[in-house]
Amino acid sequence: QNVVKEQLLKLVEVPSLSQDGVPLTLAANISSLKELDAALANGAEGVGLFRTEFLYMDRSRFPTEDEQFEVYRAVVQKLRGETLIIRTLDIGGDKQLDYYELPEEENPFLGFRAIRFSLERKDLFKIQLRAILRASEYGDVRIMYPLITSIDEVRDANAVLSEAKRELAAEGIPYDADIQAGIMIEVPAAVAIADLLAEEAAFFSIGTNDLIQFTLAVDRMNEQISHLYEPYHPAILRMIRAVTNAAKSQGIPVSICGEIAGDVNALPIWLGLGIEELSLSAQAILPVKDGLLRTKAADSRKLLEEMFRCKTASEVRALASQFHAEAALAPGNVQSLL
């Protein structure tokens, strides 16, 4: 194990390219400034998902604008020019606040969450957006709205963003006027209207955990049915392809987050689709980079075509494992050194 770890660490400075030279940015998911250190030690190229809800949890009141600003600024400064994507508050579902009573819900995953909360409490939303805007003076900061289901929600959120900008401008506080606002694609409706959303959003990040849950109607935390939670389901592949095509046709970038992004076997899917970026937990970055260095984008495209001919998840999975097993044997592969 230590041998592997040591070998993997040698990859930190290696550019993140497929064997045939196609770049795939490996950004990090973080929840705090502290987690950024681990991410950078593992060679993260920027932060693809800063989960800000942890700034709101385990405390006794909502964080102030200044408190948030300090954290966002510290993170982006540590990134030295690399991109920081800040996801606005994604509370609700299984994430609760000690100091604010969210309604009791029969089905919290299908409930009052994320952007729904922010658009209901625009006062709190604006405080967060002001803090993010102020941090945007210090580096490449971008905003990401979670759980978007409609064009209306993007427009409503952007209206609050505009208001926050106007306020800051009136107060003489500097911010990046061209800050990008993108969205998470994690609700099936967003997939179905991805072409329309691509006109309103600066970028997409496909939140595979929630997307798979909603698409398959499976709570992955529910042990009784967790075997039905299946990232390799043909429906999931098709939906990710549809989103990618919609993004490409509007010329906006698309990245993948969620657990499946850290699954080395899924690499040919991203390479085959022409995805530009993955956002990963710190520990997943180097194993994925290791796999990437041994995988050809050209082969991935061919494999993906085969995957799209499969009718069941087990057929897709079998193709992915076989492909990975062959790639893992390529000379110089860290996993193969064992």
Next chain:
Amino acid sequence: QNVVKEQLLKLVEVPSLSQDGVPLTLAANISSLKELDAALANGAEGVGLFRTEFLYMDRSRFPTEDEQFEVYRAVVQKLRGETLIIRTLDIGGDKQLDYYELPEEENPFLGFRAIRFSLERKDLFKIQLRAILRASEYGDVRIMYPLITSIDEVRDANAVLSEAKRELAAEGIPYDADIQAGIMIEVPAAVAIADLLAEEAAFFSIGTNDLIQFTLAVDRMNEQISHLYEPYHPAILRMIRAVTNAAKSQGIPVSICGEIAGDVNALPIWLGLGIEELSLSAQAILPVKDGLLRTKAADSRKLLEEMFRCKTASEVRALASQFHAEAALAPGNVQSLL
């Protein structure tokens, strides 16, 4: 109100056609033999959805094969040759049994439900299928599996069905060997692979209530967010179109059930898409027929094209209301007699 009701009752014997002569079957949703009477009094053309879970609820043990058979046979005999679609047990979610403990779930709508339960308890599933098969000797009985998410589930369910048939044959008990087995399309994954499912299923019924819930990630029973439950969301229209096209390309019929099927404003959507059948609660049948008689399929197709150019649900809604208001003024319309 009584005038309207009287006028509507005159429509019971009127064929269910659009103003320009396109047929749209108006079948009934029922939960019991008793509900069938109300449905037939309202001119139901067959039963599009027999919710069998009510045979399992409010009692102290699972119903026996004979108990089920008696009910299914009584229903189909009363239908005198019209079709009876029996949905297999759709328990779980918000429907519990007094005598069988289902697991406590954080998100029951995304949980152990419907076909998932049946495929886990194949013993109970086979008892129900045997009862349905026996009833198929007495009329046009069809089977429908709820909450289908994958090809595997359809195949697994059909394997149990084959076993039930083999058993009955061995026991010398008659049944319709060509009984049709169709599926509900109510999970987004099923929409995404509708073309593949259409190869395995004899018919589709789009369960709009659940489909909208999962697609929008909105529990419609949750008051805090019920305003986000939006049947006229462009994503929903697109998904229904995709399913309809998949069904047509395989030559299998598709019907619509769920609350939106009873919304007269939605009629041009079904006519525009070329849907053959709606399944409705007894009270909805005649108002929908009344609307149908005043609506032209040709105009509906044009309206639907306009709807598909809309980016938001409110635009779609506005088109639907305006169209309906105009159709309602057509001479002879029952609503217009007030």
